[in-house]
Amino acid sequence: MSTDTQQAADGDHQTEAQLQERIEELEAKVATLETETGENGKKMTIIATQGSFDMAYPPLILASTAAAFGWEVVVFHTFWGLDILHEEKSQNLKLSAVGNPNMPVPNAIAAVPGMDRIATRMMQKKIDDNGTASIEELIDVSLEQGVELQACQMTIDLMDYDEDDFYDDVTVGVGAATALEHMAESDVQLLV
Amino acid sequence: MNTEFDITETLDVKGASCPMPVVKTKAATDELAVGEVLEVLATDAGSMSDIDGWANGTAGVSLLDQVEDGDVYRHYVEKTE
Numbered sequence: 001m002s003t004d005t006q007q008a009a010d011g012d013h014q015t016e017a018q019l020q021e022r023i024e025e026l027e028a029k030v031a032t033l034e035t036e037t038g039e040n041g042k043k044m045t046i047i048a049t050q051g052s053f054d055m056a057y058p059p060l061i062l063a064s065t066a067a068a069f070g071w072e073v074v075v076f077h078t079f080w081g082l083d084i085l086h087e088e089k090s091q092n093l094k095l096s097a098v099g100n101p102n103m104p105v106p107n108a109i110a111a112v113p114g115m116d117r118i119a120t121r122m123m124q125k126k127i128d129d130n131g132t133a134s135i136e137e138l139i140d141v142s143l144e145q146g147v148e149l150q151a152c153q154m155t156i157d158l159m160d161y162d163e164d165d166f167y168d169d170v171t172v173g174v175g176a177a178t179a180l181e182h183m184a185e186s187d188v189q190l191l192v
Numbered sequence: 193m194n195t196e197f198d199i200t201e202t203l204d205v206k207g208a209s210c211p212m213p214v215v216k217t218k219a220a221t222d223e224l225a226v227g228e229v230l231e232v233l234a235t236d237a238g239s240m241s242d243i244d245g246w247a248n249g250t251a252g253v254s255l256l257d258q259v260e261d262g263d264v265y266r267h268y269v270e271k272t273e
Contacts, residue, residue, distance in 0.1 A: 061210065061211045064211050064215050065210075065211040065214055065215065065246075067215075067218075068211070068214050068215050068217070068218035068219075068246060068250070069218075069246060069249050069250050070250055070251060130209055131207040131208050131209045131212075131235075131236075132209050132210075133208070133209075133211075133212050137212075138211075141212075141215050144219075145215070145218075145219075
């Protein structure tokens with residue numbers, strides 16, 4: 001910077017037109033950088049790997065809130081996490097009663113057929129009573145705010161899902177390299 | 193109740209819990225012009241900390257005041273740019 005100024009002061013080589021050109025060049029570069037870094041400069045990538053009813057919430061809550069901060073957010077859904085974006089499956093996500101220390105019953109009883117359904121229904125009721133948003137609502141507000149919800153292509157193929165099975169505006173045709181690319185640029189990276 | 197400033201819009205998120213008060217506050221402030229003030233009515237006890245944190249970390253908004261009014265938390269957010 002100081003060298004440029006010095007040269008300009010000397011007036012040896014740089015004419016006013018050249019300086020003007022240089023200013024425009026730098027202004028364009030700043031504008032590009034501002035666009036790339038987003039409104040508030042922060043980026044977040046979440047890798048969502050879990051598809052149980054309770055584990056669907058944390059990535060969606062964080063993603064929608066980060067978007068409200070003006071952050072650029074990508075949630076990469078892989079393995080069971082893909083079910084969160086599956087329009088039909090996302091409505092029927094289950095809570096596991098077995099191995100869940102927060103359940104008021106011992107594992108031997110939690111393993112009885114139908115217990116997962118009961119546990120899920122109990123949780124659903126609590127969520128409704130508390131005014132907590134549904135998974136579908138959180139997906140909608142996330143997408144409305146520009147969160148990019150990505151569905152891992154390898155998992156789509158593995159689970160035999162179809163691209164049309166997912167909510168509109170979900171990004172398909174992406175893999176680990178895409179996720180890593182965004183993670184490398186992110187200020188916050190989370191694996192859920 | 194605070195009436196030191198003119199309220200342009202009121203957003204009622206009573207009954208909604210995290211993250212909806214913040215997400216809806218953000219969407220509502222997007223609709224405001226610079227200098228206008230949004231009043232947010234919430235029953236989520238976490239909204240006192242959350243809307244404060246959101247306003248601090250977000251460009252273009254300023255939290256003018258927060259009032260606990262019985263069961264309702266009132267937040268006043270100004271759009272600044």
